Amino acid sequence: MTAPLLKFEFAKTPPQSADCVIIGAGIVGVSAAYWLARAGMNVVLLEKGVVGAEQSSRNWGWCRQQNRDARELPLSTRSLSLWEEMTRDIGADMGFRRCGLLYLSNSEAEIEGWATWGRYARGEGVDTRMLTAQEAAIRGSATGQSWRGGVWSPSDGTADPSRAAPLIARGVVKHGGTVVQHCAARGIETEAGTVSAVVTEAGVIRTRQVVLSGGAWAASFLHQLGISFPQSSVRSSILSVAPGAEQVPAALHTKDVSVTRRLDGSYTLAISGRSHVDLTPGMLHGAGKFLPMFLKRWRALSVGGAQAWRAGFDSRGHWALDQITPMERMRVLDPRPSAKLIAQTLERARALLPGLRDRPVQAQWAGYIDSTPDGVPVIDADIGLPGLALAAGLSGHGFGIGPGVGHLMADFVLGRPPITSAEQYRLSRFKDSQWGKVSKF
Numbered sequence: 001m002t003a004p005l006l007k008f009e010f011a012k013t014p015p016q017s018a019d020c021v022i023i024g025a026g027i028v029g030v031s032a033a034y035w036l037a038r039a040g041m042n043v044v045l046l047e048k049g050v051v052g053a054e055q056s057s058r059n060w061g062w063c064r065q066q067n068r069d070a071r072e073l074p075l076s077t078r079s080l081s082l083w084e085e086m087t088r089d090i091g092a093d094m095g096f097r098r099c100g101l102l103y104l105s106n107s108e109a110e111i112e113g114w115a116t117w118g119r120y121a122r123g124e125g126v127d128t129r130m131l132t133a134q135e136a137a138i139r140g141s142a143t144g145q146s147w148r149g150g151v152w153s154p155s156d157g158t159a160d161p162s163r164a165a166p167l168i169a170r171g172v173v174k175h176g177g178t179v180v181q182h183c184a185a186r187g188i189e190t191e192a193g194t195v196s197a198v199v200t201e202a203g204v205i206r207t208r209q210v211v212l213s214g215g216a217w218a219a220s221f222l223h224q225l226g227i228s229f230p231q232s233s234v235r236s237s238i239l240s241v242a243p244g245a246e247q248v249p250a251a252l253h254t255k256d257v258s259v260t261r262r263l264d265g266s267y268t269l270a271i272s273g274r275s276h277v278d279l280t281p282g283m284l285h286g287a288g289k290f291l292p293m294f295l296k297r298w299r300a301l302s303v304g305g306a307q308a309w310r311a312g313f314d315s316r317g318h319w320a321l322d323q324i325t326p327m328e329r330m331r332v333l334d335p336r337p338s339a340k341l342i343a344q345t346l347e348r349a350r351a352l353l354p355g356l357r358d359r360p361v362q363a364q365w366a367g368y369i370d371s372t373p374d375g376v377p378v379i380d381a382d383i384g385l386p387g388l389a390l391a392a393g394l395s396g397h398g399f400g401i402g403p404g405v406g407h408l409m410a411d412f413v414l415g416r417p418p419i420t421s422a423e424q425y426r427l428s429r430f431k432d433s434q435w436g437k438v439s440k441f
């Protein structure tokens with residue numbers, strides 16, 4: 001069983017030239033291609049497997065400002081309206097709803113953390129409301145428990161991960177762009193020190209501009225070009241249960257388990273932050289940079305196995321451009337979920353929400369979450385090779401801001417003012433000694 005996903009047919013082969021080539025069709029790549037095509041650019045979006053099939057279909061679907069790192073808050077606020085704008089323009093339901101997000105807790109420290117964040121975020125214009133015990137009991141009545149308190153963020157929402165990226169890719173085509181699936185970009189050619197072409201498994205595309213939005217594959221791809229991108233991935237396990245529990249909130253977070261209603265009425269269930277660390281060659285190289293983050297989160301992390309190493313997405317080897325690459329050997333990164341974690345998640349969800357008790361399991365899957373050392377993405381057009389821009393390391397919260405990240409990439413490519421400030425997303429921050437502030441939430 002793997003994550004549900006809408007699948008469409010697109011172009012069979014890439015053209016020989018383009019104004020801009022986007023590598024990787026997750027939520028970031030489809031969004032960048034969409035905004036570029038909408039601006040009239042001749043854009044080609046390459047996907048080695050199936051549009052949206054990696055992280056972007058495997059997540060919970062939360063599109064939140066709530067508890068965002070300050071560095072990402074303006075982009076997340078802007079992205080919520082971009083979800084609405086894209087939905088109107090594409091004319092298909094991506095499941096985006098401002099359904100509000102509900103957080104419940106019995107921990108005084110956790111509630112105080114939310115209150116501190118709330119004082120800051122309200123100053124930034126975010127509608128975030130602390131809940132008293134009484135209010136939490138009402139909003140959380142489906143749990144049948146009492147709570148010390150909570151937070152309600154009414155303008156946040158969710159979108160459906162099985163629908164969003166594929167439908168945005170259709171939007172790219174609607175605006176004249178080209179989408180090619182089962183077509184890996186093997187590498188980049190340069191002339192006079194700038195990008196001149198993308199080499200794919202189906203031929204060469206001449207272009208002056210490339211956006212790399214390859215998710216967990218980005219660091220190994222950049223390694224071929226001598227560009228160091230500190231990136232590491234952990235494996236998260238998740239499951240869904242069949243529709244029919246209407247009284248359960250649309251999006252609820254508790255320490256024990258979180259639940260999210262999807263467009264078809266099914267629910268995804270997961271334990272926030274719980275992940276497995278599967279060793280990769282890249283992890284060995286970058287261990288020092290990731291130590292602060294792993295130490296901060298060690299309680300939620302378990303030692304995994306060798307499946308990431310075998311999958312080859314985070315290799316540090318070099319490959320030839322005229323031979324099959326790791327991207328063609330692994331069309332869709334589809335790791336095995338942890339059976340123990342899935343069982344524990346289901347047990348906790350059924351204990352918390354009686355409405356879920358008779359809902360049968362529909363699917364279970366895992367996804368590799370790619371992260372930077374400080375838990376904030378890299379979104380940067382100045383990474384060491386003129387003509388190549390990077391958007392990766394979305395660090396477990398990139399689905400909700402995907403439309404905004406894609407917009408920023410389009411802004412860079414088109415040379416227009418960025419929709420929000422982007423200085424904080426530069427790759428160069430990992431070179432100086434000031435970067436080490438790990439994202440708080």
Ligand SMILES: Cc1cc2nc3c(=O)[nH]c(=O)nc-3n(C[C@H](O)[C@H](O)[C@H](O)COP(=O)(O)OP(=O)(O)OC[C@H]3O[C@@H](n4cnc5c(N)ncnc54)[C@H](O)[C@@H]3O)c2cc1C
Pocket residue numbers: 023024025026027028029046047048049050051052053054055056057058059060061062063064183184185186213214215216217218221236237238327331332366367368369391392393394395396397398399400401
């Ligand atoms: C279990 C789980 C829960 C999550 N929950 C949330 C949530 O609730 N809210 C939220 O905001 N975020 C969440 N996230 C994080 C979110 O899913 C990611 O941050 C986001 O989807 C990353 O998007 P992306 O486009 O960067 O990467 P991806 O979706 O991984 O896409 C990258 C694409 O690039 C392709 N590719 C790579 N290399 C090449 C190449 N050389 N040629 C062609 N194609 C290539 C890959 O095949 C892949 O399709 C969650 C993630 C997981 C796994």
